[in-house]
Amino acid sequence: MMKIAVDAMGGDYAPKTVVEGVERARDEFSDTEYLLFGDEKQINGLLKNKDRITVVHSSEVIGMNDEPVKAVRKKKDSSLVMAAQAVKSGEADALFSCGNTGALLAAGLLIVGRIKGIPRPGLLSTLPMVSGTSGSFNLLDSGANADSKPEHLYQYALLGKYYAENVRGIQNPRIGLLNNGTEPHKGSKLTLEAHNLIEADKSLNFVGNVEARDLMNDVCDVVVADGFTGNAVLKAIEGTASAVMHLLKDSIMNSGISGKLGALMLKSTFKDIKGRMDQSQYGGAVLLGAKSPVVKAHGASDAKTVYFTLKQIRTMVDGRMVEDFTKYWEDLSAKKAAESDSDTPQK
Structure with a gap:
């Protein structure tokens, strides 16, 4: 069963719209579990039921005005950083947030990591x-x-x-x-x-x-x-x-x-x-080049947008997009290296 780590406190209307979107996705897809990181009291008060949803308490939140890299490095107990750490450790398969874009990108690169050979994920x-x-x-x-x-x-x-x-x-x-x-x-x-x-x-x-x-x-x-x-x-x-x-x-x-x-x-x-x-309906923005799916939805996202983004992430994980892409990039890099060697004049 796949697991998606969710920054439940990210976004203008979090955690309400995030929880509503997660529950809609949970009710539709029986093969997915959700790890919700954030204020445990607030999240539990919004959940209709906790079937396939695990709430992990975080004591900090990275705000929209926080300096991204500094916040990721200093706010270790924030919902976003904890969610990213869950992906890095293998506890979750993908990371989702509606929060600070820069902070999510920093967490994706510094914590989740990038695929070898891709210096600038986009x-x-x-x-x-x-x-x-x-x-x-x-x-x-x-x-x-x-x-x-x-x-x-x-x-x-x-x-x-x-x-x-x-x-x-x-x-x-x-x-x-x-x-x-x-x-x-x-x-x-x-x-x-x-x-x-x-x-x-x-x-x-x-x-x-x-x-x-x-x-x-x-x-x-x-x-x-x-x-x-x-x-x-x-x-x-x-x-x-x-x-x-x-x-x-x-x-x-x-x-x-x-x-x-x-x-x-x-x-x-x-x-x-x-x-x-x-x-x-098109879901969120994908950080292509990260070692695991890292997806960002708009800060003003409603529950519908959260649902469609989680649906998008599920498709990416189920289709093994990152694993297949990593193999594709390795093969492509090897091919270009071979072509470069063949074009180099022999002494």
Whole structure:
């Protein structure tokens, strides 16, 4: 039976929404246990029953404003650090939190650890498309590393390809490099050099540079970016989607009887639009390159988002994604090393 370590105190509405999401996942999947780390009194007061749920008391919480690395190193009894330690020791198979993103990334790298040969694990998010058969695309890196080198972006292309193929089931996924123009000669020094590295690898289905305005229009399956740019784009998409839905609702409410009757007739259409733009169904952001699944959901996540993220984690653990990816990366590294040796002139 798999076990998921949950930072029950992480997030704006923790532990209430975390507990509600965990119980929904527990009731649906009989092969999963949950270790909830946090204030024992608060958590027990929210639980309907403790079937396959173990509460582990923690005396500290890492807040949203805490300095990430410092907090992980000093707050040893925090819910997040204790959950990460459970994964490191093998007591749990995966780590989940809605809390401080930087602290979760630090815990993932410093405690859970990274796969050998991956110097900069990236944060992969799944976002909705308004067209296309898959209905969504992956963005990597969406916030783990503010500063990146060209080789890191090339690495993200390889990481994103693996996730799209083996977790989402997309054959030969299209890889795009986020840039300020589609022309190959445009961009910063970083994107120009990254473009050359990605393009040179013929195992990648590289479609070239892509612009932010086209991301939701099925331009590619995996978008590669440095963490600073990727996070800015992620939040812009989230904010725009939320603003459009609020604008639509306000317009209907202020349009009089005729507008409300028209909205009633289009109720199913609006419901479909809302469903397609609902990011909670895509789960959380995955720290690709960590030794075990480390997944982050938004700080403002509701119980529905927690449930879908736990469902996503269960799929990753059940499919042995990290173990298979580690083998894939080792084989890939060995192949590239052999190719490099063969290209080296013999004396």
